[in-house]
Amino acid sequence: MPKLKFPSDLKLVKEASKKVLDLLSDLKLDSSALFDIRLCFEEAFINAVKYGNKHNMSLTVDVEVIKGNDMVELVVSDQGKGFDYKSQDDPTEQGNLAKTRGRGIFLIKNLMNEVTYENNGSSLRMKKRINK
């Protein structure tokens, strides 16, 4: 299973997602699945840099890419203390619609088929079902 490590630098988000998608290129995924996987990975990477590693360049964002028969699984981990992932506001509630934060995790939960937090929230495991 390929494992990647990136310094906590938001400028690397495109490079990181390109590397992840390159690892999936043999699966010949359709453009919609690629869009979802890229978006969810980039949102997770950005959260790991900003909120997990707090932009500390000496800390890494670790990425694991697992290719199953009918599933792509990504694990994005930071070196932070985790967070209270159970008490996230729903950005689609009327009172939250105009808020400018909180949509990254929401998108991940909606575009992926399975999302679980590990290590108190410092690791995010997300699975996308694929049709080969």
Add this chain to the structure above:
Amino acid sequence: MHVTHSKIKDFVAVAIEGEVDLNSSPQLRKVFTEILSQGASKILINFVKVSYIDSSGLATLIEMMQRLKKENGQMRLAGMSDKIKSLFEITKLDKLFLIYRTEEEALAAA
């Protein structure tokens, strides 16, 4: 990302080309601030050439719309691909923004 704008009827039409994300959002915010400082109150954003948007891009659009609303202005969005439109639907931002299929429809709407 590349952003151009032109006057169409009483709208400033902003055409975005490329990706609206964490790294390009400051550029979009800058263009928008320039347009607002020139007194624009009706802004139409054309998404025909937008290939990708993330939560930062969505947040930037919300911020821009709120600034425009404070000036009693209005923002319309048009020309989204099905994929990008689906992100507005999932997040229910289609209830917050005025979204039209094409630029022509957006300009023609009352």
